[in-house]
Amino acid sequence: xxxxxxxxxxxxxxxxxxxxxxxxxxxxxxxxxxxxxxxxxxxxxxxxxxxxxxxxxxxxxxxxxxxxxxxxxxxxxxxxxxxxxxxxxxxxxxxxxxxxxxxxxxxxxxxxxxxxxxxxxxxxxxxxxxxxxxxxxxxxxxxxxxxxxxxxxxxxxxxxxxxxxxxxxxxxxxxxxxxxxxxxxxxxxxxxxxxxxxxxxxxxxxxxxxxxxxxxxxxxxxxxxxxxxxxxxxxxxxxxxxxxxxxxxxxxxxxxxxxxxxxxxxxxxxxxxxxxxxxxxxxxxxxxxxxxxxxxxx
Amino acid sequence: xxxxxxxxxxxxxxxxxxxxxxxxxxxxxxxxxxxxxxxxxxxxxxxxxxxxxxxxxxxxxxxxxxxxxxxxxxxxxxxxxxxxxxxxxxxxxxxxxxxxxxxxxxxxxxxxxxxxxxxxxxxxxxxxxxxxxxxxxxxxxxxxxxxxxxxxxxxxxxxxxxxxxxxxxxxxxxxxxxxxxxxxxxxxxxxxxxxxxxxxxxxxxxxxxxxxxxxxxxxxxxxxxxxxxxxxxxxxxxxxxxxxxxxxxxxxxxxxxxxxxxxxxxxxxxxxxxxxxxxxxxxxxxxxxxxxxxxxxx
Numbered sequence: 001x002x003x004x005x006x007x008x009x010x011x012x013x014x015x016x017x018x019x020x021x022x023x024x025x026x027x028x029x030x031x032x033x034x035x036x037x038x039x040x041x042x043x044x045x046x047x048x049x050x051x052x053x054x055x056x057x058x059x060x061x062x063x064x065x066x067x068x069x070x071x072x073x074x075x076x077x078x079x080x081x082x083x084x085x086x087x088x089x090x091x092x093x094x095x096x097x098x099x100x101x102x103x104x105x106x107x108x109x110x111x112x113x114x115x116x117x118x119x120x121x122x123x124x125x126x127x128x129x130x131x132x133x134x135x136x137x138x139x140x141x142x143x144x145x146x147x148x149x150x151x152x153x154x155x156x157x158x159x160x161x162x163x164x165x166x167x168x169x170x171x172x173x174x175x176x177x178x179x180x181x182x183x184x185x186x187x188x189x190x191x192x193x194x195x196x197x198x199x200x201x202x203x204x205x206x207x208x209x210x211x212x213x214x215x216x217x218x219x220x221x222x223x224x225x226x227x228x229x230x231x232x233x234x235x236x237x238x239x240x241x242x243x244x245x246x247x248x249x250x251x252x253x254x255x256x257x258x259x260x261x262x263x264x265x266x267x268x269x270x271x272x273x274x275x276x277x278x279x280x281x282x283x284x285x286x287x288x289x290x291x292x293x294x295x296x297x298x
Numbered sequence: 299x300x301x302x303x304x305x306x307x308x309x310x311x312x313x314x315x316x317x318x319x320x321x322x323x324x325x326x327x328x329x330x331x332x333x334x335x336x337x338x339x340x341x342x343x344x345x346x347x348x349x350x351x352x353x354x355x356x357x358x359x360x361x362x363x364x365x366x367x368x369x370x371x372x373x374x375x376x377x378x379x380x381x382x383x384x385x386x387x388x389x390x391x392x393x394x395x396x397x398x399x400x401x402x403x404x405x406x407x408x409x410x411x412x413x414x415x416x417x418x419x420x421x422x423x424x425x426x427x428x429x430x431x432x433x434x435x436x437x438x439x440x441x442x443x444x445x446x447x448x449x450x451x452x453x454x455x456x457x458x459x460x461x462x463x464x465x466x467x468x469x470x471x472x473x474x475x476x477x478x479x480x481x482x483x484x485x486x487x488x489x490x491x492x493x494x495x496x497x498x499x500x501x502x503x504x505x506x507x508x509x510x511x512x513x514x515x516x517x518x519x520x521x522x523x524x525x526x527x528x529x530x531x532x533x534x535x536x537x538x539x540x541x542x543x544x545x546x547x548x549x550x551x552x553x554x555x556x557x558x559x560x561x562x563x564x565x566x567x568x569x570x571x572x573x574x575x576x577x578x579x580x581x582x583x584x585x586x587x588x589x590x591x592x593x594x595x596x
Contacts, residue, residue, distance in 0.1 A: 029457070030457070030460070030461045030474065030478075031457045031461065033460065033464060034457075034460045091408050091411065109388035111463070113383055116415070117415075117456055120418055121447055121450055121451035124447040128444035138440055142426055142440060146423065153420055154332065154416045154419070158332070159328070159329045162332040162412055163328045163329065165412070166331060176328065179328055
């Protein structure tokens with residue numbers, strides 16, 4: 001996975017890997033099972049794209065990226081909880097995640113439900129804990145925490161999951177699919193970028209640019225994911241391929257075909273890169289990241 | 299239910315009933331099903347004990363209770379989400395709640411899972427929304443929102459649910475049962491009281507007293523609930539009776555027997571009332587509330 005990131009982004013990744021466990025609850029209480037399930041759900045193997053973006057935008061706004069670590073950890077917890085609940089039998093019924101048993105496979109359904117709830121809750125506990133916020137003004141912390149809640153909720157990620165669920169087995173139009181993906185995938189990536197700027201004291205213009213970058217990168221990222229679901233092997237992907245078709249999921253590939261989906265991913269990637277122009281030349285790392293993500297489908 | 303509350307507390311109840319829907323998402327989008335499921339989960343019929351306590355403690359600290367409405371609504375959303383997830387087949391498998399079909403019975407399991415997630419998330423979206431916080435200093439809002447997250451999470455309500463789940467069918471000791479109930483029931487009631495004081499600008503001493511009151515009232519409330527589960531009729535309770543025994547739940551009744559459980563509920567109620575002494579004579583409404591809750595078992 002390291003080839004995805006430049007040297008500075010790789011440092012961010014290392015910071016996230018080191019810090020994330022420190023924000024999770026510790027074993028040694030009557031809740032050890034759920035504590036282990038929460039850690040398991042957050043274990044490495046993923047790209048940590050969202051928290052890396054949070055740290056990088058904080059850096060681009062001129063602040064030490066480490067002050068954004070609680071927000072970076074929180075968004076990874078929210079991403080992880082959403083996967084735990086998505087994998088459950090009443091949702092996508094996925095026994096595997098990243099090549100390992102899903103949380104409900106390993107810990108049972110009830111514990112997976114509670115571990116997901118606990119991760120969502122822990123995300124807010126983390127970004128609201130003043131012990132972690134000594135270098136962040138209360139107004140900025142409140143605003144960043146609200147962005148997290150707003151993008152993760154009914155108007156963002158959960159909203160997208162609901163459309164996804166209700167459109168299984170139905171043919172939906174391109175507008176509905178875009179609304180679905182804006183919520184299900186782009187919203188959290190947007191929040192990651194926006195929170196980094198807010199915590200980093202970025203200007204209104206910088207926050208707006210981060211919103212645009214996250215939005216287009218998120219949409220491109222989802223199309224790339226849809227394409228890989230039909231063109232990869234299970235070994236490359238770490239999960240069964242063809243899952244979208246098996247679940248009658250609406251994807252950009254099912255709606256547009258591979259060629260048009262490719263072209264759309266390129267277009268969104270270009271728009272994401274264009275949005276970065278308000279940042280100084282250090283934006284090159286994010287430009288490279290957007291291009292590397294896109295290259296996975298070529 | 300009105301006989302539970304004095305005139306002022308009844309006014310709080312009316313404020314909560316009027317305000318709660320305004321903080322929930324509106325219909326008219328692609329997410330209407332989950333929006334309806336969220337409203338359904340929060341519909342009246344409950345006592346609204348937690349939000350009423352939030353408003354009353356804000357009042358007792360000398361502020362207009364209406365400034366605490368976002369926090370009152372949020373704690374009711376969290377209470378409601380916990381019931382939605384608790385009722386699901388992988389948890390307590392309860393088809394009914396307050397005499398009506400549970401959310402998963404009415405909307406399906408996947409939608410119940412998402413509606414619960416959405417309510418938990420919406421609670422934080424509400425208490426972090428600066429449009430609602432114009433009369434609350436950012437530091438107080440951050441502190442109150444953190445208390446909510448802390449008491450609702452792994453160190454509070456969810457922690458209690460985990461112990462509850464893991465102890466089904468096992469005999470647990472009195473210490474473990476107390477830890478279970480401190481989390482599962484007392485923690486949110488504590489948060490309700492503490493948030494009211496924090497938003498109301500209460501002194502450290504007042505916040506501490508609210509914590510104590512909520513703690514003992516919560517423990518008493520749970521014992522009373524356990525007793526009613528074996529002594530009430532289904533019609534009085536609005537849900538099937540004997541559910542605890544059917545699920546091999548550990549309760550104060552199963553552990554101590556009815557007489558000792560009664561005595562313990564009395565003792566905790568007395569301690570809750572004693573904790574109120576730092577407030578002025580208007581505390582009489584909460585004293586009456588604690589006594590009325592206790593009387594339900596006599």
